[in-house]
Amino acid sequence: MESLIGSFMGGGREAECKEVHDPLSGSLRGLCTSWKEPLVIPGPIIVGGGPSGLAVAACLRAKGIPSVVLERAHCIASLWQLKTYDRLRLHLPKKHCELPLTPFPSCFPTYPTKLQFVAYLEAYAREHGVRPRFNEAVVAAEYDEALGFWRVRTATQGALVEKREYLCRWLVAATGENAEAVAPELEGAADFGGPIVHTSSYKSGDAFRGKRVLVVGCGNSGMEVCLDLCNNAAKPTIVVRDSVHVLPREMLGLSTFGLAMGLLKWLPLRVVDALLLLLARLVLGNTAKFGLRRPQLGPLRHKALAGKTPVLDAGALALIKSQRIKVRPSGVKRLMKHGAEFADGAAEEFDAVILATGYRSNLPRWLKVYAAKEVFGEKGDLGGGWKLGNKGLYAVGFTNRGLSGVSLDANRIAGDIEQGWKSQLEKIKVTSFACSHAPPSRRISNFTK
Incomplete structure (x- = not known):
C-alpha cells in the first residue's frame, strides 16, 4: 500500500x-x-x-x-x-x-x-x-x-x-x-470584414486602438472589456439585451459582497436585496436611464435562481454615463460587411466584434x-x-x-x-x-x- x-x-x-x-x-x-x-x-x-x-x-x-x-x-x-x-x-x-x-x-x-x-x-x-x-x-x-x-x-x-x-x-x-467558451453563431458573421473574437482570446484593448468595437454581452467581462477598450483609445458599444444588476464594488467602505454576506447573517435575503438596491441607487443613480434595466428579482435572489452574477462596477458605468461607452438595448440581428443591424432595426458601422458571452x-x-x-x-x-x-x-x-x-x-x-x-x-x-x-x-x- x-x-x-x-x-x-x-x-x-x-x-x-x-x-x-x-x-x-x-x-x-x-x-x-x-x-x-x-x-x-x-x-x-x-x-x-x-x-x-x-x-x-x-x-x-x-x-x-x-x-x-x-x-x-x-x-x-x-x-x-x-x-x-x-x-x-x-x-x-x-x-x-x-x-x-x-x-x-x-x-x-x-x-x-x-x-x-x-x-x-x-x-x-x-x-x-x-x-x-x-x-x-x-x-x-x-x-x-x-x-x-x-x-x-x-x-x-x-x-x-x-x-x-x-x-x-x-x-x-x-x-x-x-x-468552455460560449460563442453564439451570429448571422452574417462570414461576411463581416473585421475580427470576431471571444473574450477568452482577448488580451488587451491595445490591439483595437482607434477602432469601433461592438461588445456582445453585459456581464462583468463585457463591462471590463469596454473599460479596457476606452483606456486604449477604442470606441466600444455594448449590447445589453437583458436586464442586469450593476452594483458598486464597495459600499459604506466595505466590499459589496462582504457587506451582503454580513447582512445575511442577521436579515432575510429579500431584506438584504432591498438594502443593496437602495444603497446602489444612492451611489450609482438610476441605471435604467442609461440603458441598464434591473431585473425584477433582487441581485442575490436573481443569482440564486437564475445563476446571473451582478456586475460589480470597476469604472465602466461612469464611461457609460459620459457616453464614451455606448449602450445598445437590443440584440444583434445580423452582422454586415462593415457593421451590424440590431433587432430594433437600427444599424451601425463597426470594425471588430468581441463576444463577452461567457462560458459553460x-x-x-x-x-x-x-x-x-x-x-x-x-x-x-x-x-x-x-x-x-x-x-x-x-x-x-x-x-x-x-x-x-x-x-x-x-x-x-x-x-x-x-x-x-x-x-x-x-x-x-x-x-x-x-x-x-x-x-x-x-x-x-x-x-x-
Whole structure:
C-alpha cells in the first residue's frame, strides 16, 4: 500500500493493474480487460487543475489521503493563465477568495491582479505537494457497477485516440462552470470584414486602438472589456439585451459582497436585496436611464435562481454615463460587411466584434452519469450539490458561489472521503492479518476476495 501511494505522490514508476499488490485493488485482479492495462489509483481522482482541484487535493493531502489531479492543459489554472485578459483582477476581496489552509500574502492588494492570483496558485500547489498530470484530458468517466470503481479514460489534449484508463473509488469533478467558451453563431458573421473574437482570446484593448468595437454581452467581462477598450483609445458599444444588476464594488467602505454576506447573517435575503438596491441607487443613480434595466428579482435572489452574477462596477458605468461607452438595448440581428443591424432595426458601422458571452461546463460531455436523477437537477445542472449520489462522485466549484464557495466544498469533500478512506484502511488491516495467518494454499483466494 505505501509503495503504491508513494509511486503516485512521489512521481515514481506508475503501477499498472497487473502489478498492483494492494488489498484495495486486489478484487480487480483478472478483471482489467478493456483498453490498455488500467492504472489503479488508491485515492481519489480529481478532474481539473484549477483553484477548485488544487483546493480538494490540498485538503485531502492534509488528511494523509493521496490523490491524482488530471489537467488537460500544460499548466495549473489554465483558464486564468491562458484565457483571460491582462487587466483582470479578482472581483471579490482576497479574503473571500483564498483557498483552504493558505491565506493570500499580506502584501497583496485587496483585489489581486491576474498575475498575483496565478502566483498564489502556483505557490499553493508547491506548498501542498500537488503535482497534476498535465496534458491529460478526461474524455469519459463512468461508474462500473460490477467493480464498484470509476473508470476514467484520458487522451492527450487535442488528440482523438484515448491514452490511458484509470480506476478509482472516488471521483471529484473540478472542471468548473467555465470550462468552455460560449460563442453564439451570429448571422452574417462570414461576411463581416473585421475580427470576431471571444473574450477568452482577448488580451488587451491595445490591439483595437482607434477602432469601433461592438461588445456582445453585459456581464462583468463585457463591462471590463469596454473599460479596457476606452483606456486604449477604442470606441466600444455594448449590447445589453437583458436586464442586469450593476452594483458598486464597495459600499459604506466595505466590499459589496462582504457587506451582503454580513447582512445575511442577521436579515432575510429579500431584506438584504432591498438594502443593496437602495444603497446602489444612492451611489450609482438610476441605471435604467442609461440603458441598464434591473431585473425584477433582487441581485442575490436573481443569482440564486437564475445563476446571473451582478456586475460589480470597476469604472465602466461612469464611461457609460459620459457616453464614451455606448449602450445598445437590443440584440444583434445580423452582422454586415462593415457593421451590424440590431433587432430594433437600427444599424451601425463597426470594425471588430468581441463576444463577452461567457462560458459553460464541459461536464456533460465526459461524465457518463450512472443515474442522472441522482446527479443532475431539473435544468440539467448539478443542482448546486457537492456530493452527487452514493457512488463516490463529488463536485467542487459548481455551487454558483465562485471562489468564495470553493473552500467550503473542498473541506466537505475531503471530510467525506476521509471516512471511506479510513474504512478501507481497516479492511486492509483485517485482510493483511487473514492472509498472513492463512495456509499458503488459501492466501491468494483471501487476497482477491
